[in-house]
Amino acid sequence: MMFLKSRFLLLSLLSASHVEAFAPINSASSSESRPTFKTRSLAADRYVLASTAAGTVAEPLSTPSDIASQIPSILVDFEHHESSRLPYSPTGYSTWSWRTHHNAENQNFLDNNPDQNENQHYTEHSINYLEMGDPSKPAILLVHGFGASAYHFRHNIPILARKYHVYALDLLGFGWSDKPIMDYDASVWRDQVVDFVKQVILKEDASNKPITIAGNSLGGYTAMYSASDDRIKEYVKGCVLLNAAGRFRDLASEAEAASTPNPIIQSISSAIQRLVIAASFIYTKQPARIEQVLRNVYPVSSANVDEELVQSIKVPSLDPNAAEVFYRVITKNGRGPQAYVDDILAQLDCPVLLAWGEQDPWIKSAAADKIEMLYAQFHGVDSVARKWCKRVSIGGGHCPHDEAPDEVNAAILEFVDEVLGMKN
Secondary structure, eight states: OTTGGGHHHHHTTOOOSOGGGGSOOOSSOGGGGSOOOBOOOTTSOSEEEEEETTEEEEEEOOSHHHHHHTSOGGGTTOOTTTOSSOOOOTTOSEEEEEEESOSHHHHHHHHHOTTOOSOOOOEEEEEEEEEESOTTSOEEEEEOOTTOOGGGGTTTHHHHTTTSEEEEEOOTTSTTSOOOSSOOOHHHHHHHHHHHIIIIISOGGGTTOOEEEEEETHHHHHHHHHHTOTTTTTTEEEEEEESOOOOOOOHHHHHHHHOOOOHHHHHHHHHHHHHHHHHHHHHTOSHHHHHHHHHHHOOSOOTTOOHHHHHHHHHHHTSTTHHHHHHHHHTTOOSSOOOOHHHHHHHOOSOEEEEEETTOSSSOHHHHHHHHHHHHHHHOOBTTTTBOEEEEEESSSSOHHHHSHHHHHHHHHHHHHHHTTOOO
């Protein structure tokens, strides 16, 4: 399991208000209560997507004040050239409406019709995201880790946006994005990132825009999985792994994947897991406990473990569906085996930066060693095809981008400059 080593520590980050939160909410998607629009930066194309009875349509914006009105209010007066820290918004930033086959109805249809391989049911999920920087510049997309949100890149977005067009989004089930009750596996977040790249970053007037995808932990796994996808890989010029999660292909993991558990034992185990996770949520709902666990994964410097970071983890976990979603993700109630890191790396067509917190208590440096070895095994150093892997050791733990942001920002900027041929 991708998160096996850290699952119980991670649970400490994800608190809910009631044990009843583990019961699925059988209601319409929460996106109905949220506006369906896409905000744009001041320098972007002069339109937004507005929600109408007929669906989502393009509407022109005629004046700068119209454009400014669509920027999240907390960012209206924010100047990223002067401030190095993103303002915290307790309600999220902007919303992208993601139309996808990843929903419980479609999953049930495919389960009950094994002879069918065509998706029959689509739905829309509201996805929280933000963008910053000059839209004419190459893009950097930031993908957060398990239990976090786009806000976790608060010390990175403003700095990176001074040179590039930066995006960050909340994965489905996390942060201020929708939390539908459904089965989750890595393909959900891969497809979300792929569609976000195609529909938001690669707009019609920017179809050749080069993109670098960076991610931490689960987001690192998602970043390389998405970057290797044929639908967008021609646009992805670089991939940054910040202590990426993922399972490697070896005899032990293959044997585990091939084994079929006894259904009785499996049901008992599932019930016990629910009790353990429910107890963890109740015990750890206090902000002080979240802070304590965060300090464990910021081993070099806990200076950035502050009230806003704690709230950015606690507030989304109060969603009625959050606990059930977390349970399903943690226990890997997914649909089929996860892709191995080995197989993903073999499919990558771009350079890779490992900006690795070497004091990570959850994902050890040996994982970065293995990624380096596998990348070299699959690609060597190909200066013509521009396939190479670079490692920068960061003085930090599992979340180096937030614990040591200056080091990580410098490493990312240097890497992106290099892959795009923009070094001075």
